[in-house]
Amino acid sequence: MSELPRLNGAAPDFAAVSTHGPVSLADYKGRWLILFSHPADFTPVCSTELAAFARRAPDFATRNTALLGLSVDSVFAHIAWTRNLADKMGVEIPFPIIADLDMRVARSYGMIHPESSETATVRCVFFIDPQQRVRAMVHYPMSCGRNVAELLRLLDGLQTADEQRCATPENWHPGEPVLQPPPRTSSEAAGRMQDKSVDSLDWYFGFRKG
Numbered sequence: 001m002s003e004l005p006r007l008n009g010a011a012p013d014f015a016a017v018s019t020h021g022p023v024s025l026a027d028y029k030g031r032w033l034i035l036f037s038h039p040a041d042f043t044p045v046c047s048t049e050l051a052a053f054a055r056r057a058p059d060f061a062t063r064n065t066a067l068l069g070l071s072v073d074s075v076f077a078h079i080a081w082t083r084n085l086a087d088k089m090g091v092e093i094p095f096p097i098i099a100d101l102d103m104r105v106a107r108s109y110g111m112i113h114p115e116s117s118e119t120a121t122v123r124c125v126f127f128i129d130p131q132q133r134v135r136a137m138v139h140y141p142m143s144c145g146r147n148v149a150e151l152l153r154l155l156d157g158l159q160t161a162d163e164q165r166c167a168t169p170e171n172w173h174p175g176e177p178v179l180q181p182p183p184r185t186s187s188e189a190a191g192r193m194q195d196k197s198v199d200s201l202d203w204y205f206g207f208r209k210g
Contacts, residue, residue, distance in 0.1 A: 004110035005126070005134045011035075012108040016070075018096035019078045023068065025132060032065035032159070033128040034151065037111045037121035041073045041081040045145045049123075050082075051091040052148040059152055063159060064130075067095040071121055072106060075099035116142060125151060127158060160210065169207075177207040 005012055011033075015024040025033075036053070038046040053067055060067055071078075082093040100106050100121075111121040123140035135158050140146050157168040166178040182204045183189040189203045200206035 004137065007137070008133055008135065011126070011128045011132045011134050012105075014105045014108065016098045016100060016105055017075055018068075018098045019075060019082060019093075020096035023096050023098065025128075028066055028068075028128070029132055030130050032063065032130060032155065033068060033126075034060065034065060034155070035068045035070065035109070035126045035128060036146075037070045037106060037109075037124045039120040039122065039142050040071060041077045042084070045143070046071075047081075047085060047089070049145050049148070050093060051085060051089050052146075053095070054085075054091045054093050056148050056152065057094050060155070063152075063155055065155060069095065069097035070100050070105060070111070071097070072100050072103055074101060127155065129158070129162075164210065166208070166210070168210075172210075174210070176210055178210040180206045180208050 011025060013025050015022065038049060040046060050069065053069070057067055073081075078097045078099055082097070086092050098105060103112060106112050106121050109124065109126060111124045113122045116122050120142070122142060123144075123146055125138040125146065126134055127136040129135050136154055138146075138151070138154070153173060156174050157172060160174070160178065161167060164178060165181065167181065169179055172178070177199070180198045183192050192198065192203045192206065193200050198206040198208050
């Protein structure tokens, strides 16, 4: 397996063919990108996932975020599969799916896990920011479908942390209080409990309006 990209490191560059024609990492500069892999076309779990991503595509779009799928199947298999999903599930797939027959993109992102399969990608999700840095990575086994609502929640957390210079607590959702970063100096720590803009439980632990 290739070494995984590192959090906050540069996303590996790529240029590939897809169901929407040629695509490259550079096409997405200036907006967020969620690059996700699936093991194979015409498989049950992958079909449910692709349909879920398609149904939530408008929600990602409102967050300035593009979706880009990938597997090692051919572009012809991808086209046949997406047409089948439209026919059988009533879902049009609005985003490109990379046909990574030579596994070049998959290997650069560490999507091939030999302990699971030598020839298929596991269920990987990479969150790439507008500066094309990898901000989050999520991996699922082949047998377990992803939760697209949770991926949206994670995206909201990343974007909120950037915009508001904060952190988000467990199971945070937009509109809920966020966490104030801990003090960085002794003097900041001494004044934290007197800061009325922060609901402090202790000098290092406080919430503020999100």
